[in-house]
Amino acid sequence: MINASLKELGAALAQKRISSVELTTLFLDRIEKLNPALNAFVSVGRDQALRQAAAADRKVGAGGTAPLLGIPLAHKDIFCTAGRPTTCGSKMLANFVSPYDAHVVERLDAAGMVLLGKCNMDEFAMGSSNETSFFGPVKNPWNPACVPGGSSGGSAAAVAARLAPAATGTDTGGSIRQPAALCGLTGLKPTYGVVSRYGMIAFASSLDQGGPMAKSAEDCALLLNAMAGFDARDSTSLERPAEDYCGDLDKPLAGLRIGLPKEFFGAGMDAGVRAAVEAAIAEYRKLGATTVEVSLPNSGLSVPAYYVIAPAEASSNLSRFDGVRYGHRAAEYGDLNDMYEKSRAEGFGAEVKRRILIGAYVLSHGYYDAYYLKAQKIRRLIAADFREAFKACDVVMGPTAPSVAFAFGAKSADPVQMYLSDIYTIAVNLAGLPGLSIPCGFDKELPVGLQIVGPWFGEARMLNVAHRYQQATDWHVRMPEEMK
Amino acid sequence: MSLSLDDVSRIARLARIEISPAETEQTRDQLNHILAFVEQLQAVDTTGIEPMAHAVDVVQRLRPDAVTEADRRDAFQAIAPETEAGLYLVPRVVE
Numbered sequence: 001m002i003n004a005s006l007k008e009l010g011a012a013l014a015q016k017r018i019s020s021v022e023l024t025t026l027f028l029d030r031i032e033k034l035n036p037a038l039n040a041f042v043s044v045g046r047d048q049a050l051r052q053a054a055a056a057d058r059k060v061g062a063g064g065t066a067p068l069l070g071i072p073l074a075h076k077d078i079f080c081t082a083g084r085p086t087t088c089g090s091k092m093l094a095n096f097v098s099p100y101d102a103h104v105v106e107r108l109d110a111a112g113m114v115l116l117g118k119c120n121m122d123e124f125a126m127g128s129s130n131e132t133s134f135f136g137p138v139k140n141p142w143n144p145a146c147v148p149g150g151s152s153g154g155s156a157a158a159v160a161a162r163l164a165p166a167a168t169g170t171d172t173g174g175s176i177r178q179p180a181a182l183c184g185l186t187g188l189k190p191t192y193g194v195v196s197r198y199g200m201i202a203f204a205s206s207l208d209q210g211g212p213m214a215k216s217a218e219d220c221a222l223l224l225n226a227m228a229g230f231d232a233r234d235s236t237s238l239e240r241p242a243e244d245y246c247g248d249l250d251k252p253l254a255g256l257r258i259g260l261p262k263e264f265f266g267a268g269m270d271a272g273v274r275a276a277v278e279a280a281i282a283e284y285r286k287l288g289a290t291t292v293e294v295s296l297p298n299s300g301l302s303v304p305a306y307y308v309i310a311p312a313e314a315s316s317n318l319s320r321f322d323g324v325r326y327g328h329r330a331a332e333y334g335d336l337n338d339m340y341e342k343s344r345a346e347g348f349g350a351e352v353k354r355r356i357l358i359g360a361y362v363l364s365h366g367y368y369d370a371y372y373l374k375a376q377k378i379r380r381l382i383a384a385d386f387r388e389a390f391k392a393c394d395v396v397m398g399p400t401a402p403s404v405a406f407a408f409g410a411k412s413a414d415p416v417q418m419y420l421s422d423i424y425t426i427a428v429n430l431a432g433l434p435g436l437s438i439p440c441g442f443d444k445e446l447p448v449g450l451q452i453v454g455p456w457f458g459e460a461r462m463l464n465v466a467h468r469y470q471q472a473t474d475w476h477v478r479m480p481e482e483m484k
Numbered sequence: 485m486s487l488s489l490d491d492v493s494r495i496a497r498l499a500r501i502e503i504s505p506a507e508t509e510q511t512r513d514q515l516n517h518i519l520a521f522v523e524q525l526q527a528v529d530t531t532g533i534e535p536m537a538h539a540v541d542v543v544q545r546l547r548p549d550a551v552t553e554a555d556r557r558d559a560f561q562a563i564a565p566e567t568e569a570g571l572y573l574v575p576r577v578v579e
Contacts (some may be wrong), residue, residue, distance in 0.1 A: 192539035329565035341502035360499040376535030432539020
């Protein structure tokens with residue numbers, strides 16, 4: 001049951017082969033047993049989950065059907081949940097209980113899903129290894145000496161260890177795709193604007209996007225069906241007709257044109273990652289796809305451009321944490337400014353402070369044009385590269401991350417080295433494109449991720465491309481031996 | 485461009501984050517390391533390129549100027565560090 005797909009779980013629940021209470025209990029018990037070593041969950045709501053499960057069972061009993069009804073899931077602790085803690089991985093919000101639900105939480109709740117608990121993450125989603133969380137690092141279920149990736153590392157570890165059938169994540173520069181790759185999952189960052197950001201604690205608003213993390217493309221498609229949709233409370237939510245992301249999953253891949261950016265296959269990628277990615281591309285050729293070399297000449301500028309734009313937006317967004325309306329307030333302070341400065345100094349961790357300071361600097365008088373405007377111009381060049389590439393191909397493929405999961409401490413001393421772990425994912429956020437990571441093999445006994453990037457609103461096609469591969473291969477069904 | 489200790493103190497004040505004198509030097513070095521990394525952007529010719537502020541070009545939606553929120557003062561203030569009579573309390577700013 002712990003390895004069942006969402007479709008299989010939905011069928012088992014609908015046919016009353018298992019109740020939602022039984023299924024929820026199974027996962028809650030696994031969390032109780034395995035989470036102390038993994039630290040994937042920050043909070044677990046057993047009673048609330050069992051109440052939701054019982055409600056789902058009553059709906060099934062009354063003849064109710066819905067694809068996700070009664071299936072448990074976990075939310076990244078960046079999504080506000082009414083009446084439950086929402087910490088964002090920070091001391092600043094360690095005792096925060098949201099007065100409202102995020103749009104994504106409302107949606108999945110309305111779909112009948114059962115919330116097991118909230119997943120650990122890098123503080124305010126700033127990190128690529130989960131080492132910046134106030135609640136301690138998450139262990140990679142494949143090797144506890146290694147990081148799970150970040151920032152949605154708790155979500156990734158929870159699903160990889162089968163502590164939850166699926167989870168939500170958010171992706172500002174790779175925070176869904178990179179941990180999905182490092183933990184052997186399928187993770188989708190939708191086109192910017194497809195999933196509402198309402199109630200999703202903001203990091204860099206022009207880049208942040210929520211999405212599903214699960215065991216397969218089919219599971220992600222089912223989840224995206226429930227998560228996507230217009231929401232007037234998010235000013236950049238897009239008004240588009242609803243799509244069925246499951247509709248095209250089985251379409252044959254004959255004629256698919258795969259673009260391989262030469263910049264994604266240069267030096268900097270580990271040999272084992274390269275071998276797995278190239279084997280996956282060979283498999284796609286067998287499935288009827290053709291490949292064409294494309295170029296993203298400005299993609300090398302994406303990490304530096306991102307580390308101007310994202311901190312600038314973060315410094316503005318995180319100004320709301322001032323110890324006045326919610327969140328941490330220092331115990332002792334003098335005047336109002338002193339209260340702000342001490343509350344923020346105590347409430348934020350080192351990486352969050354670094355990014356706020358960088359952001360404040362690049363937005364400050366005299367530097368705005370040289371840094372912020374310059375980075376925004378380069379952002380347009382990066383987006384234009386993709387537009388050009390998609391004239392020659394339907395999807396772009398390459399590695400999700402340059403290496404498999406690395407050891408704790410390997411990159412935490414040098415922020416720039418850590419930033420470079422998102423070298424293949426960040427350009428996708430800057431352009432606002434959808435990006436997907438699927439497992440495609442192993443290196444050093446750790447999972448390797450294949451990244452699939454589509455044109456704007458190309459999610460259905462990308463999920464189809466991933467699903468056909470997962471029908472032909474079995475990388476996505478592997479699970480860590482220790483977690484069985 | 486390289487930040488001095490005074491620059492770091494000024495930025496920290498702008499960001500309303502207290503940095504102890506002991507942390508200032510390390511913070512300066514870390515920020516300079518990051519700024520040196522982003523410096524490569526300066527070499528790119530961006531003449532005539534419009535800045536891209538957002539991923540998707542959409543026009544800001546407008547709505548009628550009417551109250552759409554319910555009054556939830558009690559729920560919102562229940563999570564505040566300090567309130568009194570429906571107001572948020574902060575140190576005195578006007579003597």
